[in-house]
Amino acid sequence: MKKEMPLANKIYFLPIYPDVVRAVRYGSVPCSEILKTLKKVIREHGQENVGAAAKELLDYEYSDGGRGPVYARLKPSIRPFCRQIIGVPPEEEEAFHTNADGSRYQHAPKVPKAAEPVASRAEADQGRSSPAEEARRAADGPDLRAAVAPVDPGARSG
Numbered sequence: 001m002k003k004e005m006p007l008a009n010k011i012y013f014l015p016i017y018p019d020v021v022r023a024v025r026y027g028s029v030p031c032s033e034i035l036k037t038l039k040k041v042i043r044e045h046g047q048e049n050v051g052a053a054a055k056e057l058l059d060y061e062y063s064d065g066g067r068g069p070v071y072a073r074l075k076p077s078i079r080p081f082c083r084q085i086i087g088v089p090p091e092e093e094e095a096f097h098t099n100a101d102g103s104r105y106q107h108a109p110k111v112p113k114a115a116e117p118v119a120s121r122a123e124a125d126q127g128r129s130s131p132a133e134e135a136r137r138a139a140d141g142p143d144l145r146a147a148v149a150p151v152d153p154g155a156r157s158g
Contacts, residue, residue, distance in 0.1 A: 010053075011057075012085075014053075015045065016049055018085050020034075020038065020054055021074065021085050024072055026074065028072070028073040029072055030072075031069070031070045031072050032069065057078055058074060059072070059073055059076075
């Protein structure tokens with residue numbers, strides 16, 4: 001009886017598995033994009049083999065109650081094994097680039113600021129601010145963008 005290779009070993013030692021991992025990375029990707037990315041691998045190794053690897057590696061989400069596009073993402077149990085192939089997971093990026101004294105590593109990539117969540121859609125539609133937003137504005141000082149009048153390109157200065 002032949003023992004099956006562990007999935008962690010398949011990711012590093014079989015040709016199809018790392019390609020599937022690289023196509024999906026840590027995000028949730030539409031299956032149509034994954035198929036485009038893996039077109040060469042499918043031609044070389046066959047649809048059945050790539051499908052079998054994807055079945056082991058990926059979870060699927062159906063958007064719009066099954067009517068919209070299907071999205072794929074790495075199974076949570078697989079993600080730790082993929083670190084050497086696709087890098088640090090986004091949720092660990094900040095800790096990974098932090099020195100022991102708490103400062104950020106000098107050559108670490110810049111982390112984009114996350115958008116602040118709106119308290120509720122109704123408040124956003126009415127143009128009102130949430131208490132958290134008002135507190136943030138008070139701490140930051142006045143918003144000068146509102147004080148600057150928009151420039152009319154057709155108007156000439158005198």
